[in-house]
Amino acid sequence: MVFYLKYSACLTNGYVVALYALILLLNILTWVAHKENIKRLLSGEEHHTVVIKRKKKE
Numbered sequence: 001m002v003f004y005l006k007y008s009a010c011l012t013n014g015y016v017v018a019l020y021a022l023i024l025l026l027n028i029l030t031w032v033a034h035k036e037n038i039k040r041l042l043s044g045e046e047h048h049t050v051v052i053k054r055k056k057k058e
Helices: 002-006 014-033 035-043
Strands: none
């Protein structure tokens, strides 16, 4: 409801509506494809990922 009130002027353009629909579809497809990984992350079972490799102390 708040989204509609804030962006009601933009929602008259068909391209904007199509873009929002496409983004929503991509989000739903991504969530469905990674549902099991998301569940593991939220439960704390997934391994933590480190972007930068740390040097081993010798």
